[in-house]
Amino acid sequence: MNMVKHIVMWRLRDGISKTADAALIKSLLEGLGGKISGLFKIEVGINFIEDYNAADVVLYSEFTDRTALETYQSHPLHLAVVAEVKARTVERRSADYVVKN
Secondary structure (H helix, E strand, O other): OEEEEEEEEEEEOOOOOHHHHHHHHHHHHHOOOOOOOOEEEEEEEEOOOOOOOOOOEEEEEEEOOHHHHHHHHHOHHHHHHHHHHHOOEEEEEEEEEEEEO
């Protein structure tokens, strides 16, 4: 099996709701766990270091294979979360890679 790891980092819009936005994004993403076939691990962290180069929220997820990642990316539950995340972020970086067992 060739497991796929999917990592995304976001920078949030500045403002008084930044902490609440980070918590909401974390909750929404973690809520996808167990609901999309092929997604078997999801972890979301909120950065606590103030650094100009730092991301504010990071997603680490694992999928059974590339097809599972593609299914996740087009899944209606994921797309609903994407809309909420896009409304609160100014930058997104991602990486997807295969881990051979």
